Amino acid sequence: MDVSRRGFLKLSGLSIAAFATGLGFDPAVAEAKGYALKLEGSKKFPSICHFCAGGCGMLLYVKEGKLIHLEGDSDHPTNEGTLCPKGSSLLSVAYSPDRVTKPRRRAPGADHWEDISWEEALDRVAKKTKEVRDASWKVADEVVNAKTGVTETFPVNRTEGIAFLGSAEVDNEESYLISKFCRVIGTPYNEHQARI
Numbered sequence: 001m002d003v004s005r006r007g008f009l010k011l012s013g014l015s016i017a018a019f020a021t022g023l024g025f026d027p028a029v030a031e032a033k034g035y036a037l038k039l040e041g042s043k044k045f046p047s048i049c050h051f052c053a054g055g056c057g058m059l060l061y062v063k064e065g066k067l068i069h070l071e072g073d074s075d076h077p078t079n080e081g082t083l084c085p086k087g088s089s090l091l092s093v094a095y096s097p098d099r100v101t102k103p104r105r106r107a108p109g110a111d112h113w114e115d116i117s118w119e120e121a122l123d124r125v126a127k128k129t130k131e132v133r134d135a136s137w138k139v140a141d142e143v144v145n146a147k148t149g150v151t152e153t154f155p156v157n158r159t160e161g162i163a164f165l166g167s168a169e170v171d172n173e174e175s176y177l178i179s180k181f182c183r184v185i186g187t188p189y190n191e192h193q194a195r196i
């Protein structure tokens with residue numbers, strides 16, 4: 001009998017299932033038991049995927065302070081239990097060794113990044129923001145009146161040297177705070193990456 005590679009795998013799977021059932025071993029029951037064992041002793045938390053603005057519902061299982069499993073929330077109206085590959089991979093994102101967990105700085109002319117403290121990072125950002133804001137502050141702007149052709153001057157009081165770029169990972173609360181912050185420091189340039 002000629003059996004293709006795919007056919008061979010199919011036959012093998014069927015044989016194993018038939019053998020297991022013959023021994024009174026139901027793969028579906030074993031899978032359910034394995035699932036229950038894996039989650040035993042964990043606490044379940046409903047949450048929202050932060051990857052995109054889809055806002056899919058998730059269930060997070062935490063054991064001894066560590067996220068051990070996540071899955072789509074079947075009660076959530078947006079995704080009804082499903083997750084796309086990005087949402088499904090969040091467990092590995094949480095514990096990836098490549099995840100940057102400290103502020104980093106690459107000095108002018110340097111070819112590498114170095115870790116810096118949060119204090120240093122915040123101080124630098126605050127100092128640079130102030131410098132740029134002061135240097136780029138505009139009190140008034142001139143506009144040519146389309147009807148009269150006369151150039152008129154209007155007060156604007158804004159910085160033209162600072163802009164904010166949001167991302168699909170920014171949630172409602174963060175967007176609210178960013179908008180407020182933009183108004184406080186006087187920049188009208190608050191954009192979203194999806195519009196670029």
Ligand code: SF4
Binds near residue numbers: 049054056079085087
């Ligand atoms: S699971 Fe996928 S579609 Fe849903 S919010 Fe996350 S990234 Fe977006």
